[in-house]
Amino acid sequence: MLKKESGAHIKVIKKYMNEQRVMEMDVSGFTFASEEKEQCRWNEDNLLTVLDDTGVLERYKEEFTTTKTAFRIKPPKRARTEPSEE
Numbered sequence: 001m002l003k004k005e006s007g008a009h010i011k012v013i014k015k016y017m018n019e020q021r022v023m024e025m026d027v028s029g030f031t032f033a034s035e036e037k038e039q040c041r042w043n044e045d046n047l048l049t050v051l052d053d054t055g056v057l058e059r060y061k062e063e064f065t066t067t068k069t070a071f072r073i074k075p076p077k078r079a080r081t082e083p084s085e086e
Contacts, residue, residue: 010032017025017034024033047057 013025013027013032014034016022017032023035024031026032044057048054051057
């Protein structure tokens with residue numbers, strides 16, 4: 001319930017900031033900030049559409065492809081407890 005209410009307040013603050021073109025604003029000790037980020041994502045299909053020579057992609061992959069090993073630790077799932085019958 002509280003999460004829904006705070007989400008509604010955040011929407012109002014975000015809308016106000018967009019309308020007034022405010023990039024940063026303090027509300028009751030919380031700092032709300034809006035920033036623009038520019039991204040240029042690429043994938044092989046998009047790259048192939050602009051490359052005239054598909055061999056360039058193969059050479060790029062041969063030279064710059066790396067393999068990483070990731071190590072993760074996940075906490076155990078909490079076991080559900082049955083309500084005790086008294």
